[in-house]
Amino acid sequence: MTEINTALFRHFEKYISLSDELKSALNDRISFAAFKKGELVHDANKICTKSYFIQKGLFRAYFIKDGKEISEYFPAENEWSNSPKSFITRQKDIYFIEAIEDSETFCLSVEDLVFLFDHYPEMERYSRLSMGTVFGHLMERITSLRFTTAKEKYEHFIRTYNDIHHRIPLGMVASYLGIAQETLSRIRSER
Amino acid sequence: MTEINTALFRHFEKYISLSDELKSALNDRISFAAFKKGELVHDANKICTKSYFIQKGLFRAYFIKDGKEISEYFPAENEWSNSPKSFITRQKDIYFIEAIEDSETFCLSVEDLVFLFDHYPEMERYSRLSMGTVFGHLMERITSLRFTTAKEKYEHFIRTYNDIHHRIPLGMVASYLGIAQETLSRIRSER
DNA sequence: TAAAACATTTGACCCAGATCAAAAAATCAC
DNA sequence: GTGATTTTTTGATCTGGGTCAAATGTTTTA
Structure with missing residues (x-):
């Protein structure tokens, strides 16, 4: 268990408690990935099969409208980043993701995540609870955009x-x- | 198992398969509730402890800004309706919910939902997957509001x-x- | 370290949509 | 069914912020 993983484990432990077994399953399936400033993390022309937990750095999710890049959100330290709809439905979606700073991440593939969901029900709970947090942010943003x-x-x-x-x-x-x-x-x- | 519940079961079965055991647990915990047009379903001055699955009718979630009612969304047939943040965090939030038509619903309390989460991991999965759907709608709405x-x-x-x-x-x-x-x-x- | 590429600022002008006001239409309550 | 309330429509006016254009500042690259 590396020093590095503690940030990620701490993140999970905000929502659920991690058994040693789950910890080691996570360790087995999560790999390290680094990105340079300006590097493309995910290409909208492909299906998004990986989710990145940002340990250090800053990403930007954006899409193209009328030839211009429209920023959708800015995943930062201690957050997961992927192209949500593409990742879930396994279809292409409109979002690109790029690193706006040199970044260090932990990478988890859909297949591995599905495996974890199937074998560790706590992971389902983690997912439900953490989505609730993001949900609240989206609703606030909608309100802020309107009036x-x-x-x-x-x-x-x-x-x-x-x-x-x-x-x-x-x-x-x-x-x-x-x-x-x-x-x-x-x-x-x-x- | 009433005729009425089939709509609700069909809804769950879009995401998970229901064991007979879970079906009967749901039946035990879900009650019927009807609302007249204009009736207040949830009051922002209280904590939201119930979630309503609309079988027939139409609701509106709104909040008050500068003395005016601002509609947030319109939960309709085959959807759950509650004050999300209040329901999850067990604190007050800004949303009122009213029936804009005579409506018939199935009602589930937080306590019962928590019980179901604790005893039926499929329910966690249902929740995760169905939240994913709503998530997509929110993101689309954000895009639609901006440009x-x-x-x-x-x-x-x-x-x-x-x-x-x-x-x-x-x-x-x-x-x-x-x-x-x-x-x-x-x-x-x-x- | 120069020049090319990119990002931010400043200025001038204009229009989508807000606000205010009041009439017309629809719905409700008795 | 009729008056009262609420909702929707129509008209006139005004303004926040968009668009276009050009200058200035900042990074990147060779």
Whole structure:
């Protein structure tokens, strides 16, 4: 059991308790993967078969609309990252994922995850509970997108991405918020 | 096993297979509840301890902002309805739920659900898988809210709420979409 | 370290959709 | 069925923020 895995185990233990048996099953199935800044982690032209737990670094999930990259969200330290629909349904979806910083991750394949679900019911519980957390974030984001000015959207973003927001280039933040780059620049300058 | 429960069992069986044992456990714990049009199903001033599976009818989840009711979503036939965060965390949250039509539902309490999770791991799996579906809807909605005109938002709404959309009053649709009532009225008239 | 590539800022202009106001239509309650 | 309430429509006006264009700043690469 490496030093490295402790961050990941700690993450699981926020939701369930890990038996030694499950720990070793996880260890057997999870591998290490590093990405350089700008490197493509997942290509929308392929089916997403892997999920990455970010130990250090920062990713960006985005899709292309009218030839422009639209950022969808920014998976960071201690979060899983994949193309959700593609990963679950085993079909292609629209999302690309790239590393916006040099990153270190733990990698788990769908097949291995399915194996874990089938043999360790706690993993189902972990999945249910952790999805609940993300669920809440999505609902908050929907509310924030509907009845707020551009400035309020930006302020909500800063709250959500707390210590990460300054690591994300302005243009990416603008498309994440659904506002023009120029507008965001003006908002920033008047603070 | 009543005739009525078949709709609910069919719903579960979209995700997992139900053993006779689980079926009877569900039967023991699920009760029937009817609501009249306009009746409050859940009050934001209380903790949400029950989840309702709508067999017939239509609900609306909303919250109050600046004294006005903002519709969040419209749970309909063959869907569960509750105040998600309140139900999960056992704390108060901002959502009210009301029946916008005379409705018939099956009711399951948190305690009973927890019991089912603890004794039937398939239920954890059901929960994980069905949350995945909802997850996809939320992500689509986020995309639809960001880069679209009021008309496109309305068209996306009609696609999402397919055969239900004509049962929802205009004003509620407008606040769901985050556009002014007047704008929605104009969009409708020019179709 | 220069020049190419990329990201951010600033300026001018314009329009989708918000807001305010009031009429018309639909629904409800007695 | 009729008046009262609620909901929807229509009209007039105004503004936040989008778009286009160009300047400035910052990274990257060779």
